[in-house]
Amino acid sequence: MTTLRDIARESGYSKTSVWLALKESPKIPEDTRIRIRQIADALGYVPNAAYKHMLKQVRAGKEISYRSTVALIHCFDIPDPEERNPFHRELVNGAHSQAKALGYEVETFWAKQPKMRGKRLSQIIESRGIKGVVVMPMETHQTIDLDWEKFAAVTIGHTLTKPRLNLVETNNQQAMALCLKKLHEKGYRKIGVVMRPDHEDYRRYSLSVPYLWLQSQLPKDERSEVFMIDPSDPSSFIDWYESNKFEAIVTTHTYVVDWLKQCGYRVPEDVGIVFPTPVYEYTDFARVNQTPYKIGMAIIDMLDAQLGRAEFGCPVNPKVAYTDVDWVEGPSLTEIEPKGDAPIMHSLFLHRDG
The missing domain is CATH 3.40.50.2300 (Response regulator)
Incomplete structure (x- = not known):
């Protein structure tokens, strides 16, 4: 069966141009439309009948029947x-x-x-x-x-x-940038990020990119790396948190909240918490809705x-x-007095807030 890809390959035009030409779009010059139709006929192209029927129904404002x-x-x-x-x-x-x-x-x-x-x-x-x-x-x-x-x-x-297939993915860079933007607006400046290695791997490391860019704008002695959590080793996380004195933490894992509470830290009085990815505990916390x-x-x-x-x-x-993504407010964050200035990621913050 001849496809649009076959016609595009033979004609030298893109699939989009071929598709527009075959539907007689005025966006394609008439001589080009004629040439593409001739090539399609020569290759034996037959339009998708179900698709054409659906388009007719849409244009007529009718409910689409089973395809x-x-x-x-x-x-x-x-x-x-x-x-x-x-x-x-x-x-x-x-x-x-x-x-x-x-x-x-x-x-x-x-x-x-x-x-x-x-x-x-x-x-x-x-x-x-x-x-x-x-x-x-x-x-x-x-x-x-x-x-x-x-x-x-x-x-x-x-x-x-x-x-490898065509795919749809949550805009994870936007999710992290939105978390950092909201924290910045509430006065947080010393921000840590905690993730499980597999969580970042599934997202092609897109969550860490905005945070690492932000860290690159700070003086070297004030920078922090992403902390890759080991669920079996809470002491390493607590040591990292206490040595850095973070005001807020962006994390993909609820273990962080449990460990902080076990050590006597209060949320949000001592540290703010926000989740950039879906969680099934502490669902009332500030978070990103990945829709x-x-x-x-x-x-x-x-x-x-x-x-x-x-x-x-x-x-x-x-x-x-x-x-x-969309932003969801929650009681895990509060307004605090900013301690000094911090770089604002103007370009990343242009994403809509949801």
């Missing part, structure tokens, strides 16, 4: 992770909502079901007539051995290590676009789409 089913694949150790994991539940809800709006039904598949292998899972999905696949985020780095050439596939986050519902919607939009362009298999140059 096809998409698969949500998850690799948790339990069959229904959304029942225990609020973040995953919101991802799924967002995906279902947007799928329904676009005329899709959603079917969930558990890749870790006993005796399930990639080949068998591919056969099951294909037998249902499913062409679109969403790989949900996982608890650890994993691979899935599907027959990828048969599917238009996308994923959420970076936990799928092979193959998983919107991520679920965005991943369906990305898949829908690939299905419309008949893009199957693994992309040569995978794309990443970022979703913005």
Whole structure:
């Protein structure tokens, strides 16, 4: 089956230009539209009938009827992770909502079901007539051995290590920059960051970038590195905290709060706390909402676009789409008197606050 990618390769134009030309967009010069149509005809290109039907319905303001089913694949150790994991539940809800709006039904598949292998899972999905696949985020780095050439596939986050697919990811740099901005506004200047190594690895080290930039603007004797926490060694964290006398801590792990309280430190009287990533304890604390519902919607939009362009298999140059985060106030921070000046990350602080 001829795809837009084939026409683009043959004509020398981008896929976007080919798509616009075939829909008779005035943004493409007429002679170019004619040339692209001729190449498409020569290659035997047949437009996606379901996609054309959907566009007609949208333009007519009608409710979109059923088009096809998409698969949500998850690799948790339990069959229904959304029942225990609020973040995953919101991802799924967002995906279902947007799928329904676009005329899709959603079917969930558990890749870790006993005796399930990639080949068998591919056969099951294909037998249902499913062409679109969403790989949900996982608890650890994993691979899935599907027959990828048969599917238009996308994923959420970076936990799928092979193959590399187009993906949607939270804007983690914005999340950290927003935490630092809010702390700065409340008067905090001596700020520490604590993370688990695997948390940063899953996010391609994007959380630490704004903080390290901020530290680079300070005198060398005032700089602090990101503290990589060892959940089995609370004493090393307490030693680090007490030797630096931080006014506030940005952390991805709730262990930090427990250890501070066990040592007699009060939040926020002695130290402010903010979470830049999802947590399931201390949910009333100041934090970043990574808007998983919107991520679920965005991943369906990305898949829908690939299905419309008949893009199957693994992309040569995978794309990443970022979703913005929101700020949530909480009693773990308070207003304090600033101690001296500190650099403000003007460029990073231009992100919307949510």
